[in-house]
Amino acid sequence: MTMKKMLVVVTAVTTSLALAACGAASPGSTDKENPPVSAETAAPNTEGAQAGADDAGITPEPGAKLLIWDGAKERPFEEEIAKQFSAKYNVEVQIEEVGPPDTVNRMSNDGPAGIGADVFVIPHNHLGRAVNAGLVLPNDIFGDVTKKSNTESAVIGATSGDKIYAYPRSAETIAMYYNKKLVPTPPKSFDDVVAFSKTFTDKSKNKYGLIWESGNFYFNYPFFAAGGGYVFGKNGTDPHDIGLNTDGAVAGLKLYASLKNDVLPINAGDINPDIKRSLFTKGDAAMDITGPWEMAAYKEALGDDLGIAPIPQINGKPAITFAGIQEVVVNAYSKYPNAAKLYAKFSTSKEAQLQLYKIIGSVPTNTEAQGDAQIKNDPYVSAFVEQSKNSIPMPSIPEMESVWSPIGAALSDIWNSGKDPKEALDNAVKQIKDANSSSAK
Template sequence: MRSLIPLCSAGLLLALTACSTADDADDYSSVPLTIWADEERAQAMRTFAEAFARDANRQVEVIVVDHEELRSSFLSAHSTGLGPDLLVGPHDWTGELASAESIVPVGLSADDADLFSPGALDAVTYDGRVYGVPYATENLALFRNTDLVPEAPASLEALVETGTDLVDSGAVDRALSLQVGEEGDAYHIHPFFTSAGGYLFGEDASGDPDPTDLGVAAPESVAAFERLAELGEEGSGVLDRAVDSSNATEAFTSGQAPFLVSGPWSIAPTQEAGVPFAVDPVPAFAEGDPARPLIGVQAFFVASGASDPELSENLARTFLEDPELSVILHEADPRVPALDAALEMVSDQDPNLAAFQRAGEGGLPMPAIPEMEAVWSPFSQASADIIAGREPSEALAEAERLILEGFGP
């Protein structure tokens, strides 16, 4: 399926062709396979595509689409019969794309789960069918300044006590750096929310998220945020809207905070800053449930209208046979490889990657159902408002109302 959409309507920024020179193109099939990816992943995809193109003797083009437009542009292209052969994106798009019949299963089954990090294949499974090939995972963990805190805290209460003592002594400015911001951050608050007993969706009989059981304003979730409010701006002040995506990592790398809750994207800046650190699981409340970070999976999706469905699926699956290709992807886009064999290869160079995988054990794949899109913004805003001092039941009731409106008829 060739991409014929005008640049302005599809939001295309740049096309990267796997062939290195114009002369090389004559050696390839005249109809290229096309991959759509956002700018952050484009270079990784280009390197990967070049290796595949040489082996398959088929030109592969990587088309860069703005991340904010990537999913909607792909769905629009599908509805008009145009678009790419493959899409690279987060697994939580799976339900919406599969429901729209814009992607097809990729020939993997539950028996292949052992090839990947725990939960990676489940994340791209919808209605019992696997719709994506995971290539990278990400989840939150606890960064700990080992000069200030030699041992990992056994609980969230222990973390708060240690951090507060360091603040009181003048060693740091804040006990914990966790991004909240004025609009909140559902992803970053989720481990503490689950440990306090809250939930976003219940589960159906097969263990998948159940949109008919929305837990945002359930009594358990209200009680969870009542507990989290004690850490907010009108409580201990450990959680603070002044910490957001622009300064959370910097607070840790500059020595202002002894702890940071963040993802693998904070490894490089921490190493560059020369801060001695360890990566630990996010701690749970002492008498609470497990702290369950949301697991994000980056995946290849095969478009239902691909010009060459078999070759497109082969491209999506090719790194399963050659873990070196996963390493190439990791080097260009340093997320944790989803393929266990590749993770073993890169963990020798950076043991923090394996630590992140351990921190994600017991995590919850971001719900890959269409209804999840309506949850992010209202739930995030409610969390920020509660941390600022708003009454939890009121804020969560409003969030649930907005979410249900977003579900549509």
């Protein structure tokens, strides 16, 4: 999540140019196992590359060819979108599997060399680093449409400084999974969680009412935020304004500390994803706070007995979670920026986001897609959509890197040793400020 460093532009040698046959193509772009989606294979329409009313009057450059980077599980989605895009715009599209967490690092070298993808996918918390390195173009043509079409949280995640760069396509946050055999009705508040757990939790039998990673800041941010706590001010962009030890954050952490006795009497270091997964799928944990990455395994284990709901209220306030936004960006070195921007918009439209949902079960950021019947009627994804309405993008500025360790240590001290939340948080905030002050020198 660290960002910054100025980009050194290098001149591509002749061999690099030979690899750039697809504009910003990469080695192997003519591999027979990964053939490009061409105008012929996509059966283009008779309008060819004529711009429609939704294209802001721009058309692809003559002879445009695009290379797209996306993850392996998203490949079927990209292949379908590429086929549709090629049919509409008569532009050849090549897809290469590069996972979103790796794209910015790879683009740092491949972009200046002229062999990077024209369009690639990144987690929102990598955007600041990509912008600072000069790797991505602003979302200038479709920025207003992007802002109007997507949730506020997604737009914040697509923005760096005062400018929108990315095209959001899906959101990821945490919610509460529950076993309907054990919890027919999901709890609305943590008071309800405690009341249920008093009848279910039995450490001697390794049974727990609710389980989650109690030492991991990502999963415990709701306890800070419900009462008004925050990481950094100005939508996570002001590292000098730290709100992790406010009165509201302290109040939330007092509730958090109280949960160890009746809900989850395990030290923080003794809980990890594998342990949680085992307890929940066996019915030894009635509820689990985690993300959509566990959905497939939990559905397989529990079947119709699986339920998902928003995280219960904390001290009478909605539980506010971190959001991760998957977003599409355009390579600043692309030879075909018009075609690339059109693809970025096309692949993040309402229709495209619903297609991505059908293929991998992702949560749309497009507000119309969120209201679509197929999302509303999906009891699992709709729960994540509801929770995402009370989520904020994780800060993407470099100073966020200094937050994890001090706050994680504070959580462990509060949970394991009963340390006073105010004292623990004050100490953690001081460490964060000291670390960021040192790195700024």
